[in-house]
Amino acid sequence: xxxxxxxxxxxxxxxxxxxxxxxxxxxxxxxxxxxxxxxxxxxxxxxxxxxxxxxxxxxxxxxxxxxxxxxxxxxxxxxxxxxxxxxxxxxxxxxxxxxxxxxxxxxxxxxxxxxxxxxxxxxxxxxxxxxxxxxxxxxxxxxxxxxxxxxxxxxxxxxxxxxxxxxxxxxxxxxxxxxxxxxxxxxxxxxxxxxxxxxxxxxxxxxxxxxxxxxxxxxxxxxxxxxxxxxxxxxxxxxxxxxxxxxxxxxxxxxxxxxxxxxxxxxxxxxxxxxxxxxxxxxxxxxx
Amino acid sequence: xxxxxxxxxxxxxxxxxxxxxxxxxxxxxxxxxxxxxxxxxxxxxxxxxxxxxxxxxxxxxxxxxxxxxxxxxxxxxxxxxxxxxxxxxxxxxxxxxxxxxxxxxxxxxxxxxxxxxxxxxxxxxxxxxxxxxxxxxxxxxxxxxxxxxxxxxxxxxxxxxxxxxxxxxxxxxxxxxxxxxxxxxxxxxxxxxxxxxxxxxxxxxxxxxxxxxxxxxxxxxxxxxxxxxxxxxxxxxxxxxxxxxxxxxxxxxxxxxxxxxxxxxxxxxxxxxxxxxxxxxxxxxxxxxxxxxxxxxxxxxxxxxxxxxxxxxxxxxxxxxxxxxxxxxxxxxxxxxxxxxxxxxxxxxxxxxxxxxxxxxxxxxxxxxxxxxxxxxxxxxx
Numbered sequence: 161x162x163x164x165x166x167x168x169x170x171x172x173x174x175x176x177x178x179x180x181x182x183x184x185x186x187x188x189x190x191x192x193x194x195x196x197x198x199x200x201x202x203x204x205x206x207x208x209x210x211x212x213x214x215x216x217x218x219x220x221x222x223x224x225x226x227x228x229x230x231x232x233x234x235x236x237x238x239x240x241x242x243x244x245x246x247x248x249x250x251x252x253x254x255x256x257x258x259x260x261x262x263x264x265x266x267x268x269x270x271x272x273x274x275x276x277x278x279x280x281x282x283x284x285x286x287x288x289x290x291x292x293x294x295x296x297x298x299x300x301x302x303x304x305x306x307x308x309x310x311x312x313x314x315x316x317x318x319x320x321x322x323x324x325x326x327x328x329x330x331x332x333x334x335x336x337x338x339x340x341x342x343x344x345x346x347x348x349x350x351x352x353x354x355x356x357x358x359x360x361x362x363x364x365x366x367x368x369x370x371x372x373x374x375x376x377x378x379x380x381x382x383x384x385x386x387x388x389x390x391x392x393x394x395x396x397x398x399x400x401x402x403x404x405x406x407x408x409x410x411x412x413x414x415x416x417x418x419x420x421x422x423x424x425x426x427x428x429x430x431x432x433x434x435x436x437x438x439x440x441x442x443x444x445x446x447x448x
Numbered sequence: 449x450x451x452x453x454x455x456x457x458x459x460x461x462x463x464x465x466x467x468x469x470x471x472x473x474x475x476x477x478x479x480x481x482x483x484x485x486x487x488x489x490x491x492x493x494x495x496x497x498x499x500x501x502x503x504x505x506x507x508x509x510x511x512x513x514x515x516x517x518x519x520x521x522x523x524x525x526x527x528x529x530x531x532x533x534x535x536x537x538x539x540x541x542x543x544x545x546x547x548x549x550x551x552x553x554x555x556x557x558x559x560x561x562x563x564x565x566x567x568x569x570x571x572x573x574x575x576x577x578x579x580x581x582x583x584x585x586x587x588x589x590x591x592x593x594x595x596x597x598x599x600x601x602x603x604x605x606x607x608x609x610x611x612x613x614x615x616x617x618x619x620x621x622x623x624x625x626x627x628x629x630x631x632x633x634x635x636x637x638x639x640x641x642x643x644x645x646x647x648x649x650x651x652x653x654x655x656x657x658x659x660x661x662x663x664x665x666x667x668x669x670x671x672x673x674x675x676x677x678x679x680x681x682x683x684x685x686x687x688x689x690x691x692x693x694x695x696x697x698x699x700x701x702x703x704x705x706x707x708x709x710x711x712x713x714x715x716x717x718x719x720x721x722x723x724x725x726x727x728x729x730x731x732x733x734x735x736x737x738x739x740x741x742x743x744x745x746x747x748x749x750x751x752x753x754x755x756x757x758x759x760x761x762x763x764x765x766x767x768x769x770x771x772x773x774x775x776x777x778x779x780x781x782x783x784x785x786x787x788x789x790x791x792x793x794x795x796x797x798x799x800x801x802x803x804x805x806x807x808x809x810x811x812x813x814x815x816x817x818x819x820x821x822x823x824x825x826x827x828x829x830x
Contacts, residue, residue: 162553166546263662272633272662273594276570289578364542366571371541410535410550420497420536 165291169363171403172298173356178383178395179309180352185381186389186444187313188345189325191248193377194235197258198228198350200372202357207275207367208268217281221358225351232350236343255374262369274368278361298359305352309392312348321345322390386434388444397442405430486524488531489774491516491767492551494562494572494583499539500664500690503717504564504587504758509534511586511760512561514751515767518796525775530767537563544568545575552581558774559784561586561766564759566595566635576600580781582788584770586762589737590807594635597806602788604762606803606811608636611737612643614813615710618733619647619683621828624708628657628681630672630688630696632664637687640712644685657681664689669696670703677705689714694721697728713738716757719821726821733826738762739814741797761797768795 181195205224209215215223235254242250262269269275281288281297288294312318323331324338332338361367379402387398406427414422434442493512496505512532519530533555535547544563551557559582563569569585576583577598589605590597597603605611619627627648631637637660645656657679659672673696676684684707686693693715700706712735719726740748740761748756748764770784772793777783792801803809816823 163546163549164553166549170542170546272567273635273638274567274570276574360542364545364571365574366541366567368541368567370567407546407550420534420538423536424498 162291165295167403167407169291169295169298169359171399172295172302173359173363174380174383174403175302175396175399176305176356176359177353177380178387178399179305179392180349180356181380182384182389182392182395183309183312183321183345183352184349186384186391186395187318187325188321188342190239190342190346191244192239192251192346192349193248193374193381194232194239194251194254195349195353195380196372196374196377197255198232198353199357199360199376200258200262200369201228201231202354203361203367203372204262204269204275204357205354206358206361207278210279210362211275211277217279217358217362218283221355224354224358228350228354229347232347233343236346236350239346240339240342252374252377255377259369259372259374262372269369272368272370274366275361276366278365278367280362280365294363298363301355301359305355306392306396308348308352309395312345313390313392317341317344325390382431384441385444386431386441388441391441391443394441394443401442486528487779488529489525489771489779490555490557491530491532491770491774492535492548492555492557492560492562492581493532493763494535494537494544494547494551494560495763496539496564496568497534497536499537501539501564501568503690505536505539507756507758507760508561508564508586508763510748510752510754511756511762511764512767514748515764518747519768519771525771528775530771532767533557535562537568539565539568541568541571544572548572548575548579548581548583552579557581558779558781559584559770561763561770563587570595573598573601582770582773582781582784584766584788586766587759589636589811590805591635591639592805594639600785602802602806604759604766604808605737606808607805608639609643611811611813612640612735613647614815615644615735616647616650618710618815618826619644620651622683622708624653624683626654626657626679626681627683627685628659628676628679628707629685630659630661630669630676631685632687632689632692633660633662640685640687661692665691667692667695669699673700673703673705676707677703681707683708683710685709686711687714690717691721693732694718694724694728697732701728709733710735712736713757715818716755719818720755720757726818729818730820732818734816734818734823736814736816736823737811739812743796747796765793765795765797765800769793769800 177199184190184192202224205227206220209220239247239250263271288297320336320341328338383398383402384395386401388394409423409426495508496502516530516532533551535551537544537547551560561584563572564587566588569588572583577600582600584602586604588595588603589608589611590603591608629641629644641658648656661667686696686709693711710733715734718724740756744761745756773784773787777787788802792799801809815826817826
């Protein structure tokens with residue numbers, strides 16, 4: 161049971177990340193790999209505030225969101241100068257900068273030593289120490305994020321974002337300030353990713369920079385591409401599939417000497433097959 | 449398109465069936481004189497079989513498998529066979545946590561061995577403190593305030609400062625002016641640095657020069673080498689693993705810098721690499737904390753045609769220790785802890801007892817020198 165709860169918690173966290181990235185990549189068409197940086201900022205904000213000041217988890221989530229929001233506003237403005245592939249490259253560069261800060265600002269992040277002993281959330285004297293309660297909390301956060309994303313996608317704001325994705329020049333002709341829209345969704349996406357980071361830090365109770373590498377960014381992109389771009393349902397399904405699949409493969413009885421390696425090969429093959437036969441993802445409406 | 453899906457689904461089902469069938473054959477406790485009808489002692493192993501610590505995880509697995517085969521061939525422990533269930537943590541903290549959860553809640557193991565690197569083991573230890581399943585890490589020493597154990601976690605190595613202090617005699621006997629350390633940043637390397645500095649100050653030498661780097665592999669040490677050369681460091685401790693010592697030694701040679709080099713058991717990886725001209729390591733002195741008994745070494749080499757490295761001996765010992773503790777406690781998890789705390793265990797590597805801090809009392813250490821790609825016991829030459 162604990163194992164299933166663990167998987168469900170990870171699915172919730174990665175679904176939040178997928179949903180937040182989907183707003184930027186799927187809905188708006190900005191190929192960004194920065195999400196893991198904001199995920200990290202949220203995680204470090206919670207880890208530092210909980211371990212050094214004893215701040216309440218929920219307040220730390222808020223602080224993480226504000227920090228991510230400010231950083232994303234600055235970075236988003238710089239990245240708005242780029243388009244398409246150059247935007248992706250620029251976001252990749254930002255990722256490296258943030259990773260380097262996590263690694264080198266030892267006075268704050270403890271660098272490669274990581275931050276151990278991060279506490280679990282507390283609310284009105286109740287501690288979410290049991291994983292089942294942490295799962296409930298994660299689901300509440302996921303539901304809130306899903307609701308926000310659905311609201312955005314179905315709003316007039318969301319329709320403008322989709323129009324930017326399809327033809328930015330055309331929407332500009334109609335008098336829309338596309339820079340403002342892109343910046344707004346970039347900031348919202350970053351703040352939501354930060355929530356996932358806070359949950360992750362409090363759940364695992366230890367973080368170090370190795371969790372927030374480019375590999376994780378690629379994994380997040382894979383979640384929304386597999387699930388289906390521009391679909392909130394797709395982001396959720398993508399997270400379920402990509403978290404669940406390697407766990408299911410653990411129960412396939414490969415010869416023990418090569419089991420771990422075989423699992424990764426099969427995992428890769430399944431992803432390639434899925435992309436070959438469902439390039440728009442499982443429930444997607446848009447192809448990169 | 450529909451046909452493709454059906455064929456795809458059929459292929460997956462066939463794969464699963466073959467897999468499960470094969471698993472039945474290889475997953476059972478080893479054959480031998482053991483009564484298979486008795487409830488097995490189930491040991492879980494959270495090891496890094498993939499990712500950057502894969503070489504450590506593989507060696508742990510070899511050590512564990514060897515111990516399980518031996519114990520079962522000898523009739524088990526208190527007549528109970530030993531079975532091991534592996535979980536690859538992919539050198540990733542969140543996967544390691546998942547593996548701990550899987551092994552305890554799905555596989556229902558009695559105790560766990562794991563994991564290899566500190567940043568992967570830390571969250572597992574944290575989880576164990578609020579759980580009831582004991583974890584024993586084979587590859588991590590204890591560092592007070594840096595890598596601590598708790599009521600349900602144990603390490604198979606002693607306090608790290610004790611291990612590094614074994615270099616005192618060596619440094620006292622070797623003529624040198626300035627010691628430097630080039631280290632990969634971690635709690636362990638901080639401890640090495642602190643202890644080496646203390647040793648040097650006690651020997652009335654200047655404080656050590658410290659140079660750090662932050663990632664394993666793909667490093668360029670030229671700047672560091674030139675700085676050390678300029679500072680006149682005539683003896684350099686390399687706290688490195690994977691290909692890093694090889695890169696450092698090569699680049700130092702290119703830049704005409706030839707200090708006396710000391711390193712630790714992390715050199716085992718590059719020494720064992722295929723295609724590496726190991727003569728480049730000749731003369732390097734190694735603080736070898738993976739020293740195994742001759743009995744273990746010969747058994748390991750006979751079975752795997754490999755030299756045991758990266759804590760294989762301690763993973764092997766951990767199986768003997770945990771299976772005895774579990775058998776004596778009759779799989780009662782609360783009693784397993786007290787059994788581990790109170791007993792002196794006998795393993796083929798020798799007797800073993802945990803300290804009150806849940807670490808080994810002493811880690812056998814030897815100072816060796818690399819000659820012709822092999823370890824030779826270091827002796828002082830006047």
